[in-house]
Amino acid sequence: MRDRPGRGRLRDRLRPELKLASAFLAILLASLSRSMLFLEAAAAFELGCLCLLRGEAIARTIEKVAAAGFFALVILSPAFLLGRGAGVPVLCAKVLLAMLAAALFSTTTAWSSIAAAFSALRVPELFVMTLDMTVKYISLLGELVLEMLSALKLRSVGRDDRKVDSLAAIAGTLFLKSKEAAEAQYQAMECRCFAGSYRATRPSGFGWRDAALAAADLLLAALFVACGGFR
Amino acid sequence: MIELHGVAFAYPETSVLSGIDLAVGEGEAVALIGPNGSGKSTLLKLLCGLLPPSAGSYSFDGQPISKASLADAAFARSFHRRVGMLFQDSSAQLFCGSVYDEIAFGPRQMGLAQDEVAKRVGDLERFFGLEHLSSRVPYHLSGGEKRKVAFASVLALNPDAVCLDEPMGGLDPKTKRALRDLIVSLNASGKTFVGATHDFEYVDGMFRRAVVLSGEGRIVRDGPYEEVIADRRFLASMNII
Numbered sequence: 001m002r003d004r005p006g007r008g009r010l011r012d013r014l015r016p017e018l019k020l021a022s023a024f025l026a027i028l029l030a031s032l033s034r035s036m037l038f039l040e041a042a043a044a045f046e047l048g049c050l051c052l053l054r055g056e057a058i059a060r061t062i063e064k065v066a067a068a069g070f071f072a073l074v075i076l077s078p079a080f081l082l083g084r085g086a087g088v089p090v091l092c093a094k095v096l097l098a099m100l101a102a103a104l105f106s107t108t109t110a111w112s113s114i115a116a117a118f119s120a121l122r123v124p125e126l127f128v129m130t131l132d133m134t135v136k137y138i139s140l141l142g143e144l145v146l147e148m149l150s151a152l153k154l155r156s157v158g159r160d161d162r163k164v165d166s167l168a169a170i171a172g173t174l175f176l177k178s179k180e181a182a183e184a185q186y187q188a189m190e191c192r193c194f195a196g197s198y199r200a201t202r203p204s205g206f207g208w209r210d211a212a213l214a215a216a217d218l219l220l221a222a223l224f225v226a227c228g229g230f231r
Numbered sequence: 232m233i234e235l236h237g238v239a240f241a242y243p244e245t246s247v248l249s250g251i252d253l254a255v256g257e258g259e260a261v262a263l264i265g266p267n268g269s270g271k272s273t274l275l276k277l278l279c280g281l282l283p284p285s286a287g288s289y290s291f292d293g294q295p296i297s298k299a300s301l302a303d304a305a306f307a308r309s310f311h312r313r314v315g316m317l318f319q320d321s322s323a324q325l326f327c328g329s330v331y332d333e334i335a336f337g338p339r340q341m342g343l344a345q346d347e348v349a350k351r352v353g354d355l356e357r358f359f360g361l362e363h364l365s366s367r368v369p370y371h372l373s374g375g376e377k378r379k380v381a382f383a384s385v386l387a388l389n390p391d392a393v394c395l396d397e398p399m400g401g402l403d404p405k406t407k408r409a410l411r412d413l414i415v416s417l418n419a420s421g422k423t424f425v426g427a428t429h430d431f432e433y434v435d436g437m438f439r440r441a442v443v444l445s446g447e448g449r450i451v452r453d454g455p456y457e458e459v460i461a462d463r464r465f466l467a468s469m470n471i472i
Binding site (some may be wrong): 110114115132133136139140181184185187188189190191192193194 | 276307311312329336337340368384430458
């Protein structure tokens, strides 16, 4: 769960729901298009957005995207041996573009804003709440497991044939802890008058930066159609 | 304000509280003292309506609090608005994506207008010095900051009474003193506090009355806080010190 997103000069001032919609559109169009011209234009747009981030955020984003691109290349490399390598660069470009769009969104958006974006896009509140809490508990229970494993490691001296039993005990303890945490959280919610609805912060105002991003998205969609759409 | 008559509580295999007779008036600050496992946390959960008594009766401002009365959603909400609870583990109490949302959770559940919610959250953030943490994820804050956010989120409902479960647990001395001063000032403004504690050094001046629970979950002493705490032999005999 990231708290302080990589701050850019422009991207982090945009409305999160617009960024989410923009990322979704970029992924969808890049996946559907067969035109290299469109993919190049989309790449230019996304790289332009990437340039608006700070150096460290750019490095982190490129790291994520490059790993995915390399993985896609490895997976698709048998196609060269089968004489069907012509489509590999296009597929790799699509993977890179989709990953870049997702990475730009995640790097520039704090988790609380992502939840707010879902709320603003009329995703059911119960879903947003469940998602929000799931993310929190993945982090919380992950830390608990690490603590228990560290304690186990510190007490495991020499050879132990029953290590698997200890792992089963950790899994059991984790289950009990998660049950306790769920109960405690429910009680805390009940104490604060929980009545079944949940609202994440919704930013107000639609600024010129949001208008610029919306216009760029429309331009991209128009280019997609001009480049032949799905054909 | 709070009246318990012959209250008992038992989990399926263990009896936790029995024969509890307790009356807490408006504006009082009562410390619940007892050894581990004496039922202090259970009694607090009972007071804020999270657990129903197995036997006996509990009334708040003359209205009976039971499983049946709390089944009425409107009554339960109005009761929970009036009685808040600061849990021992603040992490369990904090579940929203930002400090702002955390504090705003209660007022939003009450259906307050967005402006009123923003005003309450702003006031509490200033009061607790949390303005700079407003957009942070509560889970990532330090222990003291989490406790402040948890307390602010309870006070956002403007409750008449607050139950405190080990309020000083896991805090550094400076934060403990700040929290004590805060509770003292809120108590002076008329809020009722009932708190379970072991941390006698730092709650000095916070409570005016002490209720001592035995290991079997019975009230064995009820008197002025200073007097009870000064009786070291009694506290030692009860395995409290």
